[in-house]
Amino acid sequence: MKIALLGYGKMGKTIEKIATERGHTIILKVDKDDNDYDLSEVDVAIDFSIPSAAVQNITNCFNTNTPVISGTTGWLDQYENMVALCNEKKGAFIYASNYSLGVNLFFELNKKLAKMMNPLDTYGITMEEIHHTQKLDAPSGTAITLAEGIIENSNKSAWELDNGNANGNTIPITAKRIENVPGTHTVSYTSEVDDIEIKHTAHNRNGFALGAVVAAEWIKDKTGVFNMKDVLGL
Numbered sequence: 054m055k056i057a058l059l060g061y062g063k064m065g066k067t068i069e070k071i072a073t074e075r076g077h078t079i080i081l082k083v084d085k086d087d088n089d090y091d092l093s094e095v096d097v098a099i100d101f102s103i104p105s106a107a108v109q110n111i112t113n114c115f116n117t118n119t120p121v122i123s124g125t126t127g128w129l130d131q132y133e134n135m136v137a138l139c140n141e142k143k144g145a146f147i148y149a150s151n152y153s154l155g156v157n158l159f160f161e162l163n164k165k166l167a168k169m170m171n172p173l174d175t176y177g178i179t180m181e182e183i184h185h186t187q188k189l190d191a192p193s194g195t196a197i198t199l200a201e202g203i204i205e206n207s208n209k210s211a212w213e214l215d216n217g218n219a220n221g222n223t224i225p226i227t228a229k230r231i232e233n234v235p236g237t238h239t240v241s242y243t244s245e246v247d248d249i250e251i252k253h254t255a256h257n258r259n260g261f262a263l264g265a266v267v268a269a270e271w272i273k274d275k276t277g278v279f280n281m282k283d284v285l286g287l
């Protein structure tokens with residue numbers, strides 16, 4: 054498969070290594086604010102860029118009929134517009150806040166636990182995400198997906214970045230930035246008598262990158278808007 058990497062930072066470089074090991078060829082690398090790139094020979098584009106560039110990169114893919122996988126976080130207020138554009142252009146698109154198999158299993162576990170905990174009003178809920186210090190967005194896209202999974206399955210109405218004033222209806226998310234941490238997410242339920250915690254710790258970026266390449270292989274000849282549950286059959 055001929056792949057374009059839209060974003061060639063930490064993730065772009067890890068994806069290059071894994072895609073090459075799986076027999077694919079990287080024929081285009083874009084790493085700056087330059088829209089004048091040629092996607093005509095590309096089978097699938099993989100966007101891991103920056104929040105302010107993702108929408109333009111994805112739009113360029115739809116306009117050239119190039120299937121696109123996006124892992125960039127921090128632009129999700131535009132997601133529905135991208136879905137509409139993909140459908141209008143009959144494109145192929147996957148966005149996931151986290152492409153690793155482990156986190157996608159964790160998403161499902163989180164939803165099941167939220168459903169079980171919902172009637173138990175003796176427990177309060179908090180979330181924590183920890184990432185490296187170069188991360189541009191907070192909370193992480195993964196933390197937002199986890200919070201949305203809880204909201205769908207409980208009487209919580211929203212999430213908020215923890216400012217110490219959360220009321221009982223919202224999920225407070227603490228975002229910590231520590232040198233070299235690839236991504237750690239914890240969901241905690243706390244009562245007077247005990248705590249229940251579920252936690253995912255990424256040891257490196259290989260799981261994210263492998264998931265993105267598997268998603269690219271999966272979407273190559275498809276049309277439509279999909280997610281990682283479709284790819285993984287969860």
Ligand SMILES: NC(=O)C1=CN([C@@H]2O[C@H](COP(=O)(O)OP(=O)(O)OC[C@H]3O[C@@H](n4cnc5c(N)ncnc54)[C@H](OP(=O)(O)O)[C@@H]3O)[C@@H](O)[C@H]2O)C=CC1
Binds near residue numbers: 086
């Ligand atoms: N969904 C998932 O599984 C995962 C998602 N992510 C997300 O992926 C994104 C990238 O992460 P990461 O690789 O660690 O970040 P990096 O900062 O290492 O890489 C981003 C790269 O994009 C470049 N860039 C800037 N403008 C553009 C543009 N217009 N088009 C293409 N590239 C551009 C940046 O260049 P410059 O530095 O010069 O600005 C930088 O090299 C983040 O949003 C992160 O949250 C990360 C890991 C997993």
Ligand SMILES: O=C(O)C1=N[C@H](C(=O)O)C[C@H](O)C1
Binds near residue numbers: 151184192193235
């Ligand atoms: O910026 C990162 O590094 C990561 N970003 C994603 C997110 O915002 O959830 C996924 C992963 O946690 C690493």
